[in-house]
Amino acid sequence: MTRRAPAGATEALRAALSAEYAAVYAYGPIGVHLTGANRSAARAAEAAHRNRRDALVLQLSADGEVPADRAGYALPFPVSDGPSALRLAVGIEERTAGFWRAALAHTEGADRNRALAALTDCALRATRWRRAAGVTPLTVPFPGRPA
Amino acid sequence: MVLTCPVATTERDETIGHSRRNVLRAGTLLVLGGATAPLAGCDLFDRGDDPPPAPDPLEPLVAGALDLAGRHRAAIAADPGLADRLTPIAEAHEAHAAELRRVIGRTPPTASPAASASAPAGSEPLAALRRAEQQGRQVAAQACAAAPAERAALLGSITAARATHVEVLA
Numbered sequence: 582m583t584r585r586a587p588a589g590a591t592e593a594l595r596a597a598l599s600a601e602y603a604a605v606y607a608y609g610p611i612g613v614h615l616t617g618a619n620r621s622a623a624r625a626a627e628a629a630h631r632n633r634r635d636a637l638v639l640q641l642s643a644d645g646e647v648p649a650d651r652a653g654y655a656l657p658f659p660v661s662d663g664p665s666a667l668r669l670a671v672g673i674e675e676r677t678a679g680f681w682r683a684a685l686a687h688t689e690g691a692d693r694n695r696a697l698a699a700l701t702d703c704a705l706r707a708t709r710w711r712r713a714a715g716v717t718p719l720t721v722p723f724p725g726r727p728a
Numbered sequence: 729m730v731l732t733c734p735v736a737t738t739e740r741d742e743t744i745g746h747s748r749r750n751v752l753r754a755g756t757l758l759v760l761g762g763a764t765a766p767l768a769g770c771d772l773f774d775r776g777d778d779p780p781p782a783p784d785p786l787e788p789l790v791a792g793a794l795d796l797a798g799r800h801r802a803a804i805a806a807d808p809g810l811a812d813r814l815t816p817i818a819e820a821h822e823a824h825a826a827e828l829r830r831v832i833g834r835t836p837p838t839a840s841p842a843a844s845a846s847a848p849a850g851s852e853p854l855a856a857l858r859r860a861e862q863q864g865r866q867v868a869a870q871a872c873a874a875a876p877a878e879r880a881a882l883l884g885s886i887t888a889a890r891a892t893h894v895e896v897l898a
Contacts, residue, residue, distance in 0.1 A: 682881050696884070704888035725888065
């Protein structure tokens with residue numbers, strides 16, 4: 582009773598996991614359409630999302646049921662070339678940032694610090710993808726906040 | 729009580745100084761007591777309103793955000809060529825300050841326009857800004873970790889934004 586575990590922590594982390602699943606999926610078509618340094622960055626981003634995903638699966642499996650990954654995810658627009666791949670990369674990082682930001686209010690302690698690190702990483706990658714795509718401004722005032 | 733003891737002894741020469749010190753000590757206590765009483769209660773100078781509220785823990789962050797905004801504005805003034813790069817960052821800090829104030833629910837008395845902020849020192853203005861952003865990121869992250877649930881998301885966004893500023897200034 583006295584334990585102040587914030588309400589909805591598990592739900593928030595499950596939602597973050599579903600976002601990480603989608604991000605890992607999206608970086609498949611993204612990476613295919615990029616070359617050189619951008620492709621390397623896409624691979625690194627995909628690996629980072631896999632790491633978050635694996636950590637969440639591990640953590641949530643201790644509490645109960647872990648949401649399953651899906652076979653596929655509907656992309657918001659067709660990815661057919663470099664510019665569309667970069668646009669999707671920006672969008673994926675912004676979207677995932679939103680889930681981690683939402684988790685902040687439902688977590689505390691180490692969980693909140695992890696959520697903050699994830700939010701920050703997503704925001705940083707979104708900024709780098711904007712730079713790669715030639716989008717300005719490179720930053721947004723409130724990363725992860727719903728538009 | 730303490731005062732009566734030395735006076736009652738026979739060794740007067742030895743104890744007078746002693747008792748004086750005690751008198752002085754007691755007087756000091758009385759003065760202190762007199763000074764604190766009006767603060768606790770109401771006197772002529774008290775308007776009878778509620779006591780001033782304790783400062784909100786977010787108020788230093790408002791000042792910090794305005795300071796960062798001022799640093800970027802000053803750097804732009806010193807080198808207008810940086811305007812495209814730094815203006816969105818200055819605006820972000822101003823938006824952070826406004827949002828923090830809204831969350832606090834009142835305008836902090838220390839809030840002042842950012843014009844007083846000094847220009848980044850040295851020949852490396854961007855490096856100085858980067859250091860300031862890095863420091864600001866740590867302050868915001870600590871505030872996020874300590875914040876109640878309803879403030880955590882805002883402070884998380886501010887932390888992440890400052891991290892992206894460091895990235896842009898690199």
